[in-house]
Amino acid sequence: KAGVTQTPRYLIKTRGQQVTLSCSPISGHRSVSWYQQTPGQGLQFLFEYFSETQRNKGNFPGRFSGRQFSNSRSEMNVSTLELGDSALYLCASSLSTGDGYEQYFGPGTRLTVT
Amino acid sequence: SQKIEQNSEALNIQEGKTATLTCNYTNYSPAYLQWYRQDPGRGPVFLLLIRENEKEKRKERLKVTFDTTLKQSLFHITASQPADSATYLCALHTGRRALTFGSGTRLQVQP
Numbered sequence: 001k002a003g004v005t006q007t008p009r010y011l012i013k014t015r016g017q018q019v020t021l022s023c024s025p026i027s028g029h030r031s032v033s034w035y036q037q038t039p040g041q042g043l044q045f046l047f048e049y050f051s052e053t054q055r056n057k058g059n060f061p062g063r064f065s066g067r068q069f070s071n072s073r074s075e076m077n078v079s080t081l082e083l084g085d086s087a088l089y090l091c092a093s094s095l096s097t098g099d100g101y102e103q104y105f106g107p108g109t110r111l112t113v114t
Numbered sequence: 115s116q117k118i119e120q121n122s123e124a125l126n127i128q129e130g131k132t133a134t135l136t137c138n139y140t141n142y143s144p145a146y147l148q149w150y151r152q153d154p155g156r157g158p159v160f161l162l163l164i165r166e167n168e169k170e171k172r173k174e175r176l177k178v179t180f181d182t183t184l185k186q187s188l189f190h191i192t193a194s195q196p197a198d199s200a201t202y203l204c205a206l207h208t209g210r211r212a213l214t215f216g217s218g219t220r221l222q223v224q225p
Contacts, residue, residue, distance in 0.1 A: 004157075033213065043158070043203065045212035056212045090157050100146050100165070103213060105157030 001026055004093050004106035012112045018079040021109045025072050025093030031055075032074040033103060034066060037088040046089075049074055050097040078111075086113045117141065118216040120204060126222045127194055135189040135219045137204035144206040147180055147187050152201045152218065161202075162189075194223045 005024045013019050025032050033056075034046040045058040049068035066076040072093070078085055088110050092103035121136035137147070145166050150158035164171045164180045164187070171178050177190040191198050201218040 035215075042217045043215040045214065048212060058212060092157070098207075100163065100207070102148060102160040102163055103158075104160065108155075108157050 001028075004091060004104055006089075006091050006106040006109050008109060009107065010110045010112075012114065013081050014114055015081055015083060017081050018077065019081060019111060020075055020077045021089055021091075021111075023074045023076075023091030023093075023106060025074070025091075026104055029093035029095055029104070030072055031094045031097045031101070032068055032072060033092045033094070034074070034076050035090045035092065036060070037090055037108070038086075043090070046076065048097065055097050081113045083113050086111060118204065118206060118214060120202075120216040120219045122219060123217075124220045124222065126224060129195060129223055129225050131194055133191040133194050133198070133221055133223070135202050135204075135221065137187040137189065137216055139185050139206055142185070142206055143182075146207050147178075148205045148207070148213070149176075149178055149187075149189050150203045150205060150215075152203060158203055158215075191221075194221075196223045196225050199223050 007022045031050045033048040035043050037043045048056040052068045063079045068074045088108045090108045092105045094101040094103045117140045119138045148163045149161045152158040162178045164178050175192045179188045199222050201220045203215050203218045205213050205215045207213045
């Protein structure tokens with residue numbers, strides 16, 4: 001099976017712009033979660049989607065949003081970018097939502113905001 | 115507040131020795147605990163999942179213990195190799211809550 005894919009792999013944006021990141025989960029996986037990883041804060045949960053519905057949301061401002069399509073592919077959007085949004089954004093898929101499901105991560109999108 | 119702590123940011127050991135990494139948590143009652151490995155510039159890779167009613171789980175050279183009384187998990191790599199050098203993350207998942215990760219322990223195995 002193909003793994004989780006994320007596009008683009010690298011992105012450079014300027015403050016105030018918006019960005020859309022894409023994630024294709026492993027075939028058959030219905031849950032997609034997004035994480036932000038920075039050296040200072042580590043891996044922080046953004047949100048989870050399951051069957052096109054947001055199931056969980058982390059403590060991030062409303063500038064961070066996401067959606068999931070009927071084929072389980074997911075996108076996340078960050079509007080009005082700030083310097084502090086520079087990070088590695090990771091997408092992870094799992095068979096289902098809830099306890100007991102391991103997550104399979106993509107390679108991430110490295111976002112740099114200047 | 116809820117917290118997950120992993121011992122020391124870095125751990126250096128000699129090849130062939132057993133590496134032991136610790137994950138402590140507070141104010142959680144997790145039903146499951148997971149361990150992941152992350153190499154620089156890559157996404158985490160799932161290693162092991164242990165349930166609250168399991169005391170120990172093994173996979174090849176890896177062993178995980180889960181003590182819900184101590185609120186602690188230990189992660190062991192026996193006969194460590196330089197290729198085991200990476201950052202190891204523990205993660206907790208309770209109910210429908212998000213998977214929450216510790217800050218990780220960077221393991222360096224010296225040849």
